[in-house]
Amino acid sequence: MKSIIVALVSGTLFGIGLDIGGMTNPANIIGFLDVAGNWNPSLIFVMVGAIVVTFTGYRLAFRQGKPIWAASFQIPTKEDFDGRLLGGSALFGIGWGLAGYCPGPAFSALTLNNSGIFIFVIVMLVGMLAVNMWDKRAVEVTA
Amino acid sequence: MEMIVNPLIGGAILGLGSVLLMLFSGRVAGISGIAGGILFRAVGSDLGWRIAFVVGLILGPVLLKITTGASNGVAPAATTGILVVGGLLVGIGTSIGSGCTSGHGVCGISRLSMRSIVATVTFMLFAGVTVFVSRHLLAGG
Numbered sequence: 001m002k003s004i005i006v007a008l009v010s011g012t013l014f015g016i017g018l019d020i021g022g023m024t025n026p027a028n029i030i031g032f033l034d035v036a037g038n039w040n041p042s043l044i045f046v047m048v049g050a051i052v053v054t055f056t057g058y059r060l061a062f063r064q065g066k067p068i069w070a071a072s073f074q075i076p077t078k079e080d081f082d083g084r085l086l087g088g089s090a091l092f093g094i095g096w097g098l099a100g101y102c103p104g105p106a107f108s109a110l111t112l113n114n115s116g117i118f119i120f121v122i123v124m125l126v127g128m129l130a131v132n133m134w135d136k137r138a139v140e141v142t143a
Numbered sequence: 144m145e146m147i148v149n150p151l152i153g154g155a156i157l158g159l160g161s162v163l164l165m166l167f168s169g170r171v172a173g174i175s176g177i178a179g180g181i182l183f184r185a186v187g188s189d190l191g192w193r194i195a196f197v198v199g200l201i202l203g204p205v206l207l208k209i210t211t212g213a214s215n216g217v218a219p220a221a222t223t224g225i226l227v228v229g230g231l232l233v234g235i236g237t238s239i240g241s242g243c244t245s246g247h248g249v250c251g252i253s254r255l256s257m258r259s260i261v262a263t264v265t266f267m268l269f270a271g272v273t274v275f276v277s278r279h280l281l282a283g284g
Contacts, residue, residue: 003192006167011196013160014172014245015203021153022145024204025217033267033274042150047248049154050161054253057162067169074169075254076241081261088240089247093266095232097273098225102244103237104174106230107200111208114218120230127234128179 002069015108021046024109026100033097160199161250168192173246174200175237236266 022028022042031040066072096102101109101120109117161172170192181193208214219226237243240262242251247266251259 003168004195006164007170007192007195008199008202010160010164010172011199012203012206013163013199014157014174014196015200016207017153017155017157017160017203018200019153019204019207019215020156021150022215023153025215026219026221027217030274030278033271034278035271036275036279040146042146045147045150046154046157047252049151050158050249051154051253053155053158054161054249057158058165058250058253061162061166064166067165068167070167070169072169073165075171076251076256076258078241078258079256081258084239085241085258085262086265088236088238089262089265090236090240090269091232092236092240092243093269093271094273095229095234095236096244096266097270098277099221099229099233100219101229102174102233103178104200104243104245106233107174107178107197108204109216109218110201111204111214112216112218116219116221116223116226119223120219120226120233123227123230124234125178125182127231127236128175128238129182129234131235131238132179132183 006069014104017046017050018105018108021049023105024112026105029096029100029102029105157245158249161245161253164196165250171246171250172196173242173250175234175243176241176246179238240266 018024023046028040028042031038032043062073099120103124106117106121106124110121164170164172177193177196181190181197204214204216221229242259242262247259247262252263
């Protein structure tokens with residue numbers, strides 16, 4: 001129950017922050033990415049604000065040794081750059097540049113009750129599921 | 144100012160959200176990973192918090208609208224075809240690349256993870272090139 005309350009509060013703050021920062025308006029995303037056009041720096045300031053707070057807060061959190069309501073910090077341990085990291089990020093970038101939404105703002109924009117954003121989120125989830133099923137199949141074939 | 148102050152405040156608030164998730168639950172606020180986990184990874188107790196986080200993402204702008212009357216949300220201008228292709232690439236890409244703007248861009252960079260820094264530079268570069276091609280080369284603008 002505690003983990004659900006923390007996640008609800010955290011997600012709500014994330015949604016409020018994305019909206020205040022203008023990230024639920026795809027014009028701000030495309031405007032940031034369009035360096036050759038009428039450049040809109042909003043996204044970089046959202047990133048700066050978020051990273052300053054997260055960088056500082058993470059340090060304070062890690063100093064506690066363990067999370068307040070969980071057994072341990074679950075942090076990605078991989079350190080190598082592989083084709084998946086680069087290729088996946090490249091594909092994500094192309095999709096982001098086309099539609100103007102990354103996953104967080106897409107969920108937050110569901111409140112707009114717009115058919116386009118519903119389609120985007122459903123197709124995005126289908127894409128995630130497809131990769132997972134493909135990976136599982138690959139594991140079974142090699143195993 | 145609207146392009147500087149509001150984004151800084153918004154970023155700080157969402158940063159606070161990511162800090163709380165780490166401080167209390169020890170989890171990275173990576174949205175593609177959290178959402179993907181609802182679909183295929185979550186079993187039992189791991190499912191609830193993931194759903195709660197996504198519900199919060201949707202609830203945030205609603206609360207903002209109720210309390211302040213303002214919301215910045217704007218419906219996508221892209222055609223359905225572009226949204227389908229874009230959504231598919233975002234879903235596939237973030238799954239293969241283990242993260243998106245929140246997980247790699249905010250949480251990963253804040254941990255000074257080289258993988259996340261490389262991922263963020265890569266997706267921003269490809270997104271920028273995509274916008275350049277679609278807006279300036281293909282659209283003739």
